[in-house]
Amino acid sequence: MRSCPTLTAYGRHYCAPPRRLVSLTFTSLHRHNSAQFLNFSLFTAFRSPFSRMEIYSSGFSDSICLETPKLDSIGLEQFQTGTGLTGNKAMVENLKRFGVISSKKVAKVMEALDRGLFVPAGSSAYADTPLPIGYNATISAPHMHAMCLQLLEDKLQPGMRALDVGSGTGYLTGCFALMVGAEGRVVGVDHIPQLVDMSIKNVEKSVAASLLQKGSLSLHVGDGRKGWGEFAPYDAIHVGAAASEVPHALLDQLKPGGRMVIPVGTYFQELKVIDKSEDGSIKARTETSVRYVPLTSRVEQTGGF
Numbered sequence: 187m188r189s190c191p192t193l194t195a196y197g198r199h200y201c202a203p204p205r206r207l208v209s210l211t212f213t214s215l216h217r218h219n220s221a222q223f224l225n226f227s228l229f230t231a232f233r234s235p236f237s238r239m240e241i242y243s244s245g246f247s248d249s250i251c252l253e254t255p256k257l258d259s260i261g262l263e264q265f266q267t268g269t270g271l272t273g274n275k276a277m278v279e280n281l282k283r284f285g286v287i288s289s290k291k292v293a294k295v296m297e298a299l300d301r302g303l304f305v306p307a308g309s310s311a312y313a314d315t316p317l318p319i320g321y322n323a324t325i326s327a328p329h330m331h332a333m334c335l336q337l338l339e340d341k342l343q344p345g346m347r348a349l350d351v352g353s354g355t356g357y358l359t360g361c362f363a364l365m366v367g368a369e370g371r372v373v374g375v376d377h378i379p380q381l382v383d384m385s386i387k388n389v390e391k392s393v394a395a396s397l398l399q400k401g402s403l404s405l406h407v408g409d410g411r412k413g414w415g416e417f418a419p420y421d422a423i424h425v426g427a428a429a430s431e432v433p434h435a436l437l438d439q440l441k442p443g444g445r446m447v448i449p450v451g452t453y454f455q456e457l458k459v460i461d462k463s464e465d466g467s468i469k470a471r472t473e474t475s476v477r478y479v480p481l482t483s484r485v486e487q488t489g490g491f
């Protein structure tokens with residue numbers, strides 16, 4: 187057991203008086219995970235009330251410091267693995283069990299689109315963790331994908347238009363396409379050409395392939411901070427990388443009545459839900475604390491390579 191780091195205490199839930207301290211270090215917290223969800227899943231896995239949680243990050247590993255009245259030792263339950271659609275179905279079942287997925291439609295779409303087709307070979311496709319995809323980018327953890335799909339569900343009805351900025355592997359863009367169907371229009375934008383090529387190949391192997399072929403889904407190379415004017419305005423905009431502030435072009439390309447979900451911040455980030463009303467006015471609220479890779483320039487992200 188190590189002494190507990192002191193850097194971060196997310197939110198008000200974790201400030202009860204100290205009792206027993208447990209600390210562990212693991213890598214799956216790295217990026218795209220919400221602290222609230224992690225605490226919740228640890229509660230569920232160990233049936234132990236963690237009265238306080240602190241997270242300390244360095245490089246690719248994070249330390250988490252938990253206070254609990256019950257535990258002497260602690261291990262982190264991983265979601266069911268398995269392969270192909272069985273593993274994918276088990277992943278969705280777990281997200282339902284942990285209360286992350288409550289929408290039937292989101293469950294159906296995530297069950298249909300096999301995450302295993304979108305991650306690099308040999309990685310734990312169905313574990314609830316973000317995974318490196320090259321070029322200093324990651325595919326988000328399944329619970330973040332589920333959360334964003336549910337936040338945007340009303341704006342991803344059949345026939346609607348959606349923009350996915352920082353489309354990476356194309357997984358979430360593919361989910362959007364299944365949500366809006368052949369009558370809808372979904373655009374993914376990423377600034378790394380190799381990732382866009384890979385995302386197209388991924389989608390081609392998946393149940394969303396026909397939507398790509400028919401043109402209701404397309405994936406493009408571009409600076410997502412400028413949005414994608416061609417099919418604007420959008421009912422739903424998702425940004426998969428953290429912006430220091432919300433780009434104006436994205437607000438302009440959001441349809442009145444539309445919704446944007448975007449992580450905002452640098453080290454400490456919040457997932458913002460931004461609604462544009464019919465009169466064009468903007469309302470924003472914070473959904474949760476998150477860790478995403480930055481929405482930045484290609485050179486900044488890749489170090490010039």
Ligand code: SAH
Pocket residue numbers: 321323324325326351352353354355356357358375376377378381408409410411426427479480481482483484487
């Ligand atoms: N949502 C995707 C990827 C998330 S990682 C998935 O889950 O698979 C964030 C992505 O944002 C990376 O692929 C990165 O290349 C991209 N990105 C970062 N800044 C960008 C920018 N200015 N324009 C377009 N894409 C950007």
